[in-house]
Amino acid sequence: AQSVTQLGSHVSVSxxxxxxxxxxYSSSVPPYLFWYVQYPNQGLQLLLKYTSAAxxxxxxxxxxxxxxxxxxxxxxxxxxxxxxxxxxxxxAVSSTGGFGNEKLTFGTGTRLTIIP
Amino acid sequence: xxxxxxxxSRVICKSGTSVKIExxxxxxxxxxxxxxxxxxxxxxxxxxxxxxxxxATYEQGVEKDKFLxxxxxxxxxxxxxxxxxxxxxxFYICSARDRVIYEQYFGPGTRLTVT
Numbered sequence: 001a002q003s004v005t006q007l008g009s010h011v012s013v014s015x016x017x018x019x020x021x022x023x024x025y026s027s028s029v030p031p032y033l034f035w036y037v038q039y040p041n042q043g044l045q046l047l048l049k050y051t052s053a054a055x056x057x058x059x060x061x062x063x064x065x066x067x068x069x070x071x072x073x074x075x076x077x078x079x080x081x082x083x084x085x086x087x088x089x090x091x092a093v094s095s096t097g098g099f100g101n102e103k104l105t106f107g108t109g110t111r112l113t114i115i116p
Numbered sequence: 117x118x119x120x121x122x123x124x125s126r127v128i129c130k131s132g133t134s135v136k137i138e139x140x141x142x143x144x145x146x147x148x149x150x151x152x153x154x155x156x157x158x159x160x161x162x163x164x165x166x167x168x169x170x171x172a173t174y175e176q177g178v179e180k181d182k183f184l185x186x187x188x189x190x191x192x193x194x195x196x197x198x199x200x201x202x203x204x205x206x207f208y209i210c211s212a213r214d215r216v217i218y219e220q221y222f223g224p225g226t227r228l229t230v231t
Contacts (some may be wrong), residue, residue, distance in 0.1 A: 036222070043120060043209065043222035044160075075132065090159070104150075104220070106159040 002027045003091045006107035014115045019063075019078040021090035021110050026072065033074040034092040034104065035065055044090065050074060061085070086114045118144050120177055120211050120212050122223035129200055137195045137226045139210030145190035146212035150185075150220070154207040190215070200230040 007022040025031055030049050036044040048059025055067045061084075065076045074091060091107040119142040129135045139149055147168045152160040166172040166182075166187035174180045182204075184196040193212070197204055209225040 003157075024127075043122075043224040045222070046219070103162055103165070104160075105162075108157070108159045 002031065002095060002105045002109035003093050004093050004105055006089075006091050006110050008110055009108065010113065012113040012115055013081045015083055016080050018114065019049045019081045019085065021089050021091075021112065023065075023074045023076065023077040023107060025074060025091075025093045027093055027095065029095050032094045033065075033067060034094070035059065035063070035074075035076050036090045036092060038088040038090065038109075040087075041091070047076070047089075074085075081114050083114050083116065086112055087114075098116050118142075118214060118219070118221040120210065120223040121222045122208075122210055122226050124226060125224065126227045126229075128229045128231060131201055134196055134200055135199045135200060135228060137197075137208055137210075137221050137228070139193045139195070139212065141191045141212040141214075141221070144212075144214045144216070144221075145188060146193075147215045148213045149187055149193040150211045151185060151193075151195050152209045152211070154209055154225070156207075160209060163195075181196075197228065200228075202230045204228065205230045 003026045005024045034049045035047040038044050047063050048057045050057050050067045058064045063078045091111045092104040094104050121140045123138045128220050149166045151163045154160045162168050163178045164172045164174045166185045172185035187193040207225050211220045211222045213220045
């Protein structure tokens with residue numbers, strides 16, 4: 001069984017400040033980990049994914065995440081927040097990297113608010 | 117980029133009626149599509165996996181006779197909520213997996229309200 005825990009349902013940061021969204025996972029097999037962003041009235045967009053290659057994964061819009069096996073974490077960061085980053089962010093885990101019937105297990109989401 | 121559409125975006129129906137939600141991959145082919153349900157302030161819960169030309173695989177606890185899924189082509193999957201009840205009100209999201217690059221792309225979701 002797999003699960004994802006996102007700490008903090010709401011996070012507020014000032015424009016230009018560091019963004020840190022936390023995600024911890026539980027998996028009985030080596031996991032594949034994903035971060036998605038959801039803007040209002042839009043579908044989920046893939047920010048980045050970890051598929052057992054480099055532990056530091058760079059994604060779109062300046063986001064990156066580091067896979068830390070010892071801490072079972074995959075936190076999302078961005079050095080400098082922009083107003084356009086305001087959205088809902090979801091962490092997800094899968095037991096496959098995309099082959100076979102890939103099932104994604106999602107966290108409950110973190111709403112990011114940017115303070116001008 | 118790859119686009120997945122859902123229709124309708126919002127629907128209100130009366131209790132006891134059925135409603136169909138379409139999920140289309142607009143610029144790629146998808147042998148597999150997934151249907152999720154999202155409750156307010158909760159995560160997306162996988163309801164079922166549909167494969168083109170075969171029966172859908174439902175997650176435990178999901179009533180297959182209530183949530184009918186059809187994946188008749190490589191670009192279209194439909195979810196029909198039969199005999200809808202107010203507790204079926206939710207946000208339904210589909211995703212489609214590109215048959216070539218295996219990336220999942222999500223639709224914008226459909227807000228269903230049953231009165």
